[in-house]
Amino acid sequence: MVEMVEERSMKTRKGWKLVSLISAEIAFFIAWISYSNSPLSSVISPVVLLPVSVIPALMLFTDRNPFSFEFFGLLIAMVFPKIFPSTPLYSSFINAVYVLGFENVASYLNSILKPQPATSLPLIVALFCFAQIVEKGKIQYTGVAFAAVMLAYLIYPVVFIPTKPAYIAAMLAVGVAAVAFSLFKHS
Amino acid sequence: MRKAGASLVKTSLYLILAGIILTSPELIRLAIIPSVLLLLPFGARVKVVREEWTEKVSVGEVFSVSLIVEVVGIGIARIRHKLPEHFELVEGSNLKEVIVFGRRLVRIDYKARATKRGYYTLSEVEYELENFSQAFVSRGLATSSVVVEVKHRIPRVRKVREIRGRAKSPMPGIDIAKIGVPGTEFREIREYMPGDSIKFVNWKATARKGKLMVNQYEVEGKKAVWIFLDSNPYMLHGTNVKNYLESAIEAANALAYHYTTRGHKVGLYVIGDRRMIHPDVGSRQFRRISRALLEVEGGKESIDEALENCKKMLLLYKPLLILITRAERVRVDKVLKLSKLMPVQVVALKGLERGFSGAVMEVARRRSVNRLRSCGSCVEFDVNRPLAVW
Numbered sequence: 001m002v003e004m005v006e007e008r009s010m011k012t013r014k015g016w017k018l019v020s021l022i023s024a025e026i027a028f029f030i031a032w033i034s035y036s037n038s039p040l041s042s043v044i045s046p047v048v049l050l051p052v053s054v055i056p057a058l059m060l061f062t063d064r065n066p067f068s069f070e071f072f073g074l075l076i077a078m079v080f081p082k083i084f085p086s087t088p089l090y091s092s093f094i095n096a097v098y099v100l101g102f103e104n105v106a107s108y109l110n111s112i113l114k115p116q117p118a119t120s121l122p123l124i125v126a127l128f129c130f131a132q133i134v135e136k137g138k139i140q141y142t143g144v145a146f147a148a149v150m151l152a153y154l155i156y157p158v159v160f161i162p163t164k165p166a167y168i169a170a171m172l173a174v175g176v177a178a179v180a181f182s183l184f185k186h187s
Numbered sequence: 188m189r190k191a192g193a194s195l196v197k198t199s200l201y202l203i204l205a206g207i208i209l210t211s212p213e214l215i216r217l218a219i220i221p222s223v224l225l226l227l228p229f230g231a232r233v234k235v236v237r238e239e240w241t242e243k244v245s246v247g248e249v250f251s252v253s254l255i256v257e258v259v260g261i262g263i264a265r266i267r268h269k270l271p272e273h274f275e276l277v278e279g280s281n282l283k284e285v286i287v288f289g290r291r292l293v294r295i296d297y298k299a300r301a302t303k304r305g306y307y308t309l310s311e312v313e314y315e316l317e318n319f320s321q322a323f324v325s326r327g328l329a330t331s332s333v334v335v336e337v338k339h340r341i342p343r344v345r346k347v348r349e350i351r352g353r354a355k356s357p358m359p360g361i362d363i364a365k366i367g368v369p370g371t372e373f374r375e376i377r378e379y380m381p382g383d384s385i386k387f388v389n390w391k392a393t394a395r396k397g398k399l400m401v402n403q404y405e406v407e408g409k410k411a412v413w414i415f416l417d418s419n420p421y422m423l424h425g426t427n428v429k430n431y432l433e434s435a436i437e438a439a440n441a442l443a444y445h446y447t448t449r450g451h452k453v454g455l456y457v458i459g460d461r462r463m464i465h466p467d468v469g470s471r472q473f474r475r476i477s478r479a480l481l482e483v484e485g486g487k488e489s490i491d492e493a494l495e496n497c498k499k500m501l502l503l504y505k506p507l508l509i510l511i512t513r514a515e516r517v518r519v520d521k522v523l524k525l526s527k528l529m530p531v532q533v534v535a536l537k538g539l540e541r542g543f544s545g546a547v548m549e550v551a552r553r554r555s556v557n558r559l560r561s562c563g564s565c566v567e568f569d570v571n572r573p574l575a576v577w
Contacts, residue, residue, distance in 0.1 A: 069194070069198070069201075072198070073201070076205070080209075083211055083213045083214075084209070084211070086213070087209055089209055089210040089211075121214075121217060122217055122220065125198070125202070125217045125220045125221070126220055129195060129220055129221050129224055129320075132191050132194040132195060132198070133191045133195075133224070133320050133321050135190065135191060135194075141263060141286075141321065144263070144286060144319050145319070145320065145321065147319070148224055148227055148319040149220075149224065149320075151223070151227075152219075152220045152223035152224045152320075153220060155223050156216070156217075156219040156220050156223060157216075176199070176222035176225065177196055177199045177200050177203065177218070177222065180192070180195070180196045180199070180222070180225045181196055181200075
């Protein structure tokens with residue numbers, strides 16, 4: 001009986017790890033396509049980043065979570081060149097370079113790094129959330145987890161209808177995170 | 188909160204922090220995806236609406252339980268009918284996992300085997316509720332009224348034919364009771380004692396002797412049997428399910444049944460538990476003893492102390508005293524002394540010792556058994572074999 005339970009639990013564990021691996025690979029593919037289309041790809045070739053796709057498989061073989069938080073951070077970094085030029089930080093950096101007397105460098109950077117929409121980023125976040133939910137849940141509830149993530153993915157832009165979305169979103173997100181954190185502490 | 192929940196919080200905070208540091212509203216906006224998952228509502232009311240079960244079973248027998256649980260709410264519900272440690276699941280499952288969206292009736296059907304005697308209240312129905320993102324979990328308890336009474340089986344008492352030694356009173360069936368209702372069979376004429384009925388006065392003998400004389404008649408009924416069951420800690424040698432105490436209880440149950448069905452008065456004293464049931468006849472008395480045996484927990488009390496506690500009653504009834512214990516723990520000289528006053532039979536348990544310590548215990552046990560047997564007052568009971576008695 002114990003052996004049967006053990007065997008079933010092993011099967012379940014392998015099941016969610018496979019789902020997690022597939023999510024990680026899809027997320028990597030999306031991030032890689034996004035990076036290939038970014039201006040930075042002309043500086044560092046996207047082919048160099050292809051070995052990164054082996055990381056989830058290696059994690060699976062070492063019996064760890066294939067879609068780890070570190071891997072997620074790496075994917076965000078891969079997509080970031082697309083959204084970085086639209087940030088005030090980038091603009092101030094270009095201005096600083098220009099003011100410090102490197103006009104040519106500033107002009108060059110400004111010409112190659114153009115702001116682009118990063119539609120793939122929410123998908124990567126949603127896939128990561130899905131992998132985290134599936135991790136300890138039963139493999140049978142993959143559909144439920146997927147539906148929940150899709151719901152979150154579809155709902156999130158609606159929350160930003162108000163005029164100053166970034167600030168309200170930040171306040172809201174920090175509030176939600178604080179509540180969740182306090183619940184976590186007390187559970 | 189589950190690990191998934193903590194991970195979602197971490198992701199949300201990471202995106203916010205990265206968004207603030209890199210002044211990216213895009214990243215801050217994305218932090219809402221994990222947060223939405225944390226906010227998915229969940230909650231339910233769980234109630235047992237119908238329950239069916241086998242109320243009385245014997246040790247080792249399979250019994251069935253069927254529960255219908257009503258779950259009203261939203262989330263992933265895990266419902267478990269909690270089983271005591273001595274129950275073994277045989278068929279089905281006492282755990283059900285379902286997705287609830289509104290009202291749902293969950294049926295839990297299973298068959299289990301009881302491995303130890305006792306009253307078991309299976310009143311706890313535990314439930315766990317998760318939200319659809321499996322990030323949060325809440326736990327609760329519903330109640331059911333399932334009570335299972337697990338009794339020892341009553342094995343048939345086989346006769347032991349080869350008891351060596353001088354038997355003083357091995358067959359209580361042919362002995363008569365010391366106290367009880369006077370019958371019609373004349374026994375003797377003796378002096379009047381306070382409490383004697385006036386109708387028993389023998390007037391002719393009184394006139395002849397010059398003092399009040401009464402007729403004494405034999406009392407009705409068979410000899411009383413008093414079972415002394417040892418429940419001291421050393422009786423717990425073995426496993427939780429199979430140990431000397433459990434075997435002793437099984438033997439006591441069988442002996443009580445054997446003698447009550449043959450018309451004897453049967454009494455019980457549990458050494459350690461200090462539980463006493465005075466000798467009486469009939470199936471009702473057997474049920475009383477059987478119920479008392481179900482509740483035996485064990486305790487500390489020496490055999491001498493127990494005999495001292497019951498001294499008055501023992502002298503009154505002069506019963507056949509059956510002592511169920513481990514022979515190496517008995518003070519043989521005391522038992523032999525007692526056997527001069529009344530018939531004593533020691534049921535010596537054996538069969539659970541193993542290894543070198545077991546061999547040492549075996550030597551001690553054999554020594555006690557041989558001494559007790561020389562007076563015909565010891566029967567060995569191998570707990571691994573069917574019960575036998577003289």
